């Protein structure tokens with residue numbers, strides 16, 4: 001299989017999901033249709049995409065990296081329980097992020113990230129169930 005086909009497929013899948021997958025998760029999604037695709041290829045392409053500004057790399061601390069096919073500026077919420085990253089749909093925050101980004105040159109900074117920390121819906125409903133059982 002041609003490399004360009006693999007590249008396209010990786011980018012397509014990443015742009016079609018909202019789960020901000022890791023390289024491993026993307027590899028698992030793609031390996032059903034592309035059994036010969038290696039994890040190393042996924043890693044390499046993701047790094048290239050991120051350098052080229054085609055995808056957004058989300059540093060989750062430590063070795064964990066997640067990727068976002070949506071390169072438009074938007075705030076994220078990270079769940080401290082399961083590590084899931086979700087988009088925060090809040091126009092006020094997005095507006096604020098835009099305002100703050102204009103300050104970056106004066107601060108000699110390049111990028112701005114807004115990351116909220118909060119338990120996701122999955123985990124909060126699981127916690128509620130546990131409380132009911134207890």
Ligand SMILES: [Zn+2]
Pocket residue numbers: 079080081082083084119120121122123124
């Ligand atoms: Zn969670």
Ligand SMILES: [Zn+2]
Pocket residue numbers: 020068070074076086087
């Ligand atoms: Zn996102």
